[in-house]
Amino acid sequence: MSRAIRHLMIGGLIIMTTGFSRPTAASEPAAGLTIVNPQGLYDPTPNGYSTAVIVPAGARTAYISGQGGQDGTGALSPDFAVQVKQAYANLRTALDGLGARPDQVAKLTVFVVDHDMSKLGVLTSSVKEMFGDRLPAQTLVPVPKLAIDPMLFEVEAIVVLD
Helix, strand or coil, rough: CCCCHHHHHHHHHHHHHCCCCCCEECCCCCCCCCEECCCCCCCHHHCCCCCCCCCCCCCCCCEEEEEECCCCCCCCCCHHHHHHHHHHHHHHHHHHHHHHCCCHHHEEEEEEEECCCCHHHHHHHHHHHHHCCCCCCEEEEHHHHHHCCCCCEEEEEEECCC
């Protein structure tokens, strides 16, 4: 092996072992998801989400459509907090239907009509109530309206089944 190739290989090994920052918090539930909140980035956990979630290779995934705040009859409360609570209850029912648990949710996307900072407290407490310290990755998308005019909130999920 030439000296140049040997130096490239050694350099590559050094980069591979030192080039990645260690997560500040990484843990694995039974589903094999690893939550990562890297050092050097803002800690998102007080706001109810994680920076990244690693899904194990070969895992089966399920995609849960957006769950709004409708109750079993389709009725919607005009109150934002009531809709958020009901939407998370609906998400839990969808998880149960898959035979899945909240700690198997890798990613959430939430849609909030006319979002403003006053709504973050409701959102954060609801997600923490459902997920505890196993917070999935999450994106909040402010929108002017949703599918049905009285809808104020919707949450969709990507779930790892194996």
